[in-house]
Amino acid sequence: MKRFLVIWMVKLLYFAGNLLGKGTSLPGGIALKICPDILKRLKLPKLVVAVTGSNGKTTTVEMIARTLEKNGLRVAWNEGGSNQIEGVTTLLCRRANAKGEVQADVCILESDERYARHTFSYFTPTHFVVTNLFRDQMTRNAHPKWIADLIGEAISEKTTLVLNADDPLVAKFGKDRPGTVYFGMAENIESTKEPVGCYQDHAFCPVCGQRMEYEYYQFAGLGKYSCFGCSFVTPPADVLVTDYDPVGETIEINGTDRIRLAFGGRYFIYNLCAAYAVCQLAGISGKQAASDLSDLVQKNGRVAAFEVAGREGMLLTAKHENSVSYDQSLEYVSRQDEDMTVCILVDAISRKYFTGEISWLWDVHFEKLNTPRVKKVLLCGRYAFDLATRFSFTGISEEKIEVIPSLEEMGRRFYAEDGTKLYVITCFSDKDKIYSRVHALGATAK
Numbered sequence: 001m002k003r004f005l006v007i008w009m010v011k012l013l014y015f016a017g018n019l020l021g022k023g024t025s026l027p028g029g030i031a032l033k034i035c036p037d038i039l040k041r042l043k044l045p046k047l048v049v050a051v052t053g054s055n056g057k058t059t060t061v062e063m064i065a066r067t068l069e070k071n072g073l074r075v076a077w078n079e080g081g082s083n084q085i086e087g088v089t090t091l092l093c094r095r096a097n098a099k100g101e102v103q104a105d106v107c108i109l110e111s112d113e114r115y116a117r118h119t120f121s122y123f124t125p126t127h128f129v130v131t132n133l134f135r136d137q138m139t140r141n142a143h144p145k146w147i148a149d150l151i152g153e154a155i156s157e158k159t160t161l162v163l164n165a166d167d168p169l170v171a172k173f174g175k176d177r178p179g180t181v182y183f184g185m186a187e188n189i190e191s192t193k194e195p196v197g198c199y200q201d202h203a204f205c206p207v208c209g210q211r212m213e214y215e216y217y218q219f220a221g222l223g224k225y226s227c228f229g230c231s232f233v234t235p236p237a238d239v240l241v242t243d244y245d246p247v248g249e250t251i252e253i254n255g256t257d258r259i260r261l262a263f264g265g266r267y268f269i270y271n272l273c274a275a276y277a278v279c280q281l282a283g284i285s286g287k288q289a290a291s292d293l294s295d296l297v298q299k300n301g302r303v304a305a306f307e308v309a310g311r312e313g314m315l316l317t318a319k320h321e322n323s324v325s326y327d328q329s330l331e332y333v334s335r336q337d338e339d340m341t342v343c344i345l346v347d348a349i350s351r352k353y354f355t356g357e358i359s360w361l362w363d364v365h366f367e368k369l370n371t372p373r374v375k376k377v378l379l380c381g382r383y384a385f386d387l388a389t390r391f392s393f394t395g396i397s398e399e400k401i402e403v404i405p406s407l408e409e410m411g412r413r414f415y416a417e418d419g420t421k422l423y424v425i426t427c428f429s430d431k432d433k434i435y436s437r438v439h440a441l442g443a444t445a446k
């Protein structure tokens with residue numbers, strides 16, 4: 001009876017919250033107060049896939065969900081990206097019938113790295129995808145190795161792991177676990193012999209602590225590694241990118257299935273591989289999954305076009321406090337073959353808490369903007385001067401850099417047509433400050 005009441009309360013609160021434009025965590029939070037083990041009392045579908053990691057959770061979940069839906073499966077997934085235990089509770093209660101049966105063939109649950117152990121103390125996912133572990137919101141999450149320990153606590157022996165083989169912190173979870181599914185990338189035209197980027201959290205073996213040797217790197221600490229001190233090496237991937245064509249923007253998986261990339265660059269590819277692996281586990285053929293994942297433009301697209309007084313612009317959403325996310329946007333910008341002005345806006349570091357911690361600016365590879373195509377760099381927002389200090393180490397000529405702490409001034413500066421396209425890189429927490437000053441044209445694939 002209690003379960004029945006709680007489920008209906010969540011449905012009503014969710015409906016009311018939707019009308020009021022509120023988030024999706026509140027109904028689940030109240031449900032957990034009334035009935036702390038409500039998640040235990042629900043009957044879940046046969047396939048329950050959890051997705052966690054520092055980067056790419058939302059993207060991976062969306063790709064899996066939309067591909068499975070396209071193939072006729074009923075999918076329950078946290079579209080709003082509300083990924084702590086309250087959001088998961090809202091989702092599952094909302095999709096449950098009066099008997100507590102979740103009405104779906106598959107659940108795909110984005111799960112916060114820190115909260116996974118709480119959520120999965122009430123039920124066990126059949127599959128657990130870990131995309132990668134990088135520095136992310138260190139004010140809140142501390143070091144990725146600490147996060148790895150927390151995720152380790154969330155993993156049940158009964159769960160099949162789907163892991164990034166090329167990330168040692170992630171691949172470690174599959175050690176001595178037969179049946180683990182790995183995804184990875186073979187050496188390709190953009191692999192490097194030396195690490196690229198400002199920090200090396202993956203230099204030491206997560207198993208024995210000895211230094212590791214890399215045959216090549218893909219980006220950050222991802223690549224083909226082996227430990228000097230123990231037998232830990234990059235495991236062979238079940239889903240392997242055998243060919244990557246950055247110009248044609250395609251990848252080939254396991255030598256057979258080719259996927260066209262909706263978003264150029266290497267960073268997105270691991271998410272695609274994870275999605276491809278899960279689609280296969282859900283019974284979709286590799287060929288079909290590759291076809292459905294090709295050109296899949298995400299609703300939560302990171303790239304959106306805008307226009308300001310006839311001037312074309314692109315907004316790239318990165319995440320503050322997450323240097324790999326910034327590197328992804330910077331790589332995208334640096335690939336464009338046109339004269340450009342690049343604006344970096346750091347005004348509110350987080351939308352959830354206040355922090356003035358800016359050490360992460362030193363982890364971002366802003367040096368990528370040191371190209372002839374970048375004509376101007378606008379450093380904007382409350383942290384404009386911290387950005388300027390960081391940029392003084394990039395080698396980018398001082399004449400190209402304008403420091404603009406005022407958002408009003410930033411808006412006015414956008415109108416200064418100088419024949420360049422305007423690229424803006426910022427975070428979800430600051431995105432609206434851009435949209436209120438430009439004419440948004442919507443998400444775009446390229």
Ligand SMILES: [Zn+2]
Nearest residue numbers: 205208227230
């Ligand atoms: Zn080792």
